[in-house]
Structures are given as C-alpha cells and as structure tokens.
Amino acid sequence: MTKKEEVAEESVAEMQGYEVMLILKPTLLEAAVGKKLKEFDEFIKSAGKVTAQDNWGKRRLAYRIKQCDEGVYVVYNIEIPPSFTKEVNQHLQIDPEVIRHLIMAIPEGYIYTKFSEEPDQEEEKPARKAPSAVKPRAAIKKKEVKPAEAPKDEGIAPSPEALDAKLNKLLEGEDLNI
Amino acid sequence: MAKYIFSTNQKFPPGKRRCTFCTNQMKDIDYKDVKTLKHFLNAFRKIKGHYYTGVCLNHQKKLSNAIKRARHMALVPFTN
Numbered sequence: 001m002t003k004k005e006e007v008a009e010e011s012v013a014e015m016q017g018y019e020v021m022l023i024l025k026p027t028l029l030e031a032a033v034g035k036k037l038k039e040f041d042e043f044i045k046s047a048g049k050v051t052a053q054d055n056w057g058k059r060r061l062a063y064r065i066k067q068c069d070e071g072v073y074v075v076y077n078i079e080i081p082p083s084f085t086k087e088v089n090q091h092l093q094i095d096p097e098v099i100r101h102l103i104m105a106i107p108e109g110y111i112y113t114k115f116s117e118e119p120d121q122e123e124e125k126p127a128r129k130a131p132s133a134v135k136p137r138a139a140i141k142k143k144e145v146k147p148a149e150a151p152k153d154e155g156i157a158p159s160p161e162a163l164d165a166k167l168n169k170l171l172e173g174e175d176l177n178i
Numbered sequence: 179m180a181k182y183i184f185s186t187n188q189k190f191p192p193g194k195r196r197c198t199f200c201t202n203q204m205k206d207i208d209y210k211d212v213k214t215l216k217h218f219l220n221a222f223r224k225i226k227g228h229y230y231t232g233v234c235l236n237h238q239k240k241l242s243n244a245i246k247r248a249r250h251m252a253l254v255p256f257t258n
Binding site (some may be wrong): 021023061062063065071075100102104107109110 | 205210251
C-alpha cells in the first residue's frame with residue numbers, strides 16, 4: 001500500500017513534456033477553430049500546462065483522410081503527468097472534428113521553433129548553391145571598393161580650407177592655457 | 179523543428195558512406211521537418227536501406243520512427 005501511494009504521489013508531482021499534433025477538418029471556420037483550441041487548452045490546464053501552441057493553417061494532406069484533401073494543422077507542447085495521456089487520447093478520439101492526432105513524448109533538450117519563423121522552407125537547396133554563392137560576394141567586394149575611394153577624394157579636397165576656418169574659430173573664440 | 183544541415187555523401191561508394199546525422203551532431207530526428215526525411219525515401223516513398231544512405235544503426239532506428247510518424251500525420255505519403 002505504501003509503495004502504491006508513493007507512486008501515485010510521484011506521478012502527480014512529476015510532469016513530462018509531450019507534443020500533441022492535431023489535424024482539424026478544413027470545413028471549420030476560423031472562429032470555430034479558435035473555439036475548439038480554447039476548449040482543448042482548458043482541458044489540458046485542468047491537469048498541467050501549455051508551453052507552446054502553433055497553428056500551421058490549412059495544408060494539403062499527403063493522402064485522403066475521411067473524405068478530406070486538406071486539413072488544419074495545430075501543434076501543442078504541453079506538460080502533463082504521464083497518467084493523463086490516456087484521457088487526452090480519449091478526448092481527441094471522441095471528437096468528430098479532429099481527423100487525426102498524435103501524442104509524443106519530447107526528447108531531452110528539445111526547443112520548439114514556430115512554423116512561421118523557420119528560415120526558407122521551400123527555397124533551401126544545400127550543397128549545390130555553394131559555388132554560385134561565391135560569385136556575388138566577389139562582385140560585392142569590387143563594388144564596395146569603388147565608392148569607398150570616391151568619398152575619400154572629396155573628403156581630402158575641402159579639408160584644408162575647412163580646417164583653417166575651424167582653427168581660426170578656435171583660436172579666436174577661446175583662450176588656450178598651455 | 180530545427181533547421182538541419184544536410185549533405186549527401188555521394189563521393190563515397192555504398193557501404194563506406196558516413197552517417198550524416200553523426201557528422202552534424204544531431205541527437206534526435208524530428209518528424210515535422212519533411213525536408214530531411216525526403217532524402218531517405220525512395221521514388222516509391224519507401225525507406226532506403228542504411229547501406230545506401232550511410233546512416234548508422236542508432237540513427238536509422240530514430241529515422242524510421244520519424245518517417246512513420248510523418249506518414250501517420252499525412253506529411254509524407256505511404257506510397258507513390
């Protein structure tokens with residue numbers, strides 16, 4: 001009995017990070033989606049907390065699910081006791097507006113970056129772009145050198161007159177104590 | 179999702195290729211970034227053998243797990 005009690009206490013105290021991904025029906029309006037997510041938020045907050053929420057928006061599915069070609073992707077990062085995952089699973093299975101869901105334990109040292117903040121989702125072409133990237137750099141360097149020379153000439157030409165005027169002003173205006 | 183650097187080591191013959199995840203020091207493989215997963219899929223969208231891609235057995239296990247998760251969430255097709 002004592003062991004069981006200890007285990008129960010630990011499970012309540014210990015929280016683990018989970019990632020939950022949902023696919024909602026594409027026929028839902030934005031307000032309906034917001035309502036749905038609020039409900040889910042409140043459901044999770046009854047046992048744990050939400051660390052991150054990200055709405056990917058409408059995306060094309062790789063294959064058809066329940067007569068839907070599109071779906072609204074939503075990703076959650078939550079912290080709940082491990083015993084609560086069953087209830088989350090049930091809650092999502094019963095819901096008719098959730099086409100598909102996934103609950104996954106987060107590995108150590110994982111940091112979630114939002115979908116919108118990711119750099120160059122579609123324009124990324126590694127390795128082969130490297131030679132082409134060198135050429136513009138050289139061009140930029142050459143361009144940088146030319147304008148750098150021009151202002152120097154301009155700067156030197158008016159300088160003696162201006163300096164003389166400045167010196168005169170200084171000598172006239174202030175008494176120097178040397 | 180983190181941004182991953184990926185390099186295909188085609189200059190080595192199959193069987194002598196190095197694990198790209200080990201060289202880039204990536205512990206875990208995310209199921210959400212489809213860009214990296216695509217490199218390890220066939221034209222029929224089957225998982226390539228580690229003999230041809232050079233992935234070590236430790237990472238191959240994680241890779242296959244990630245691809246299966248991506249398939250379940252319809253990010254990657256089962257077949258083509």
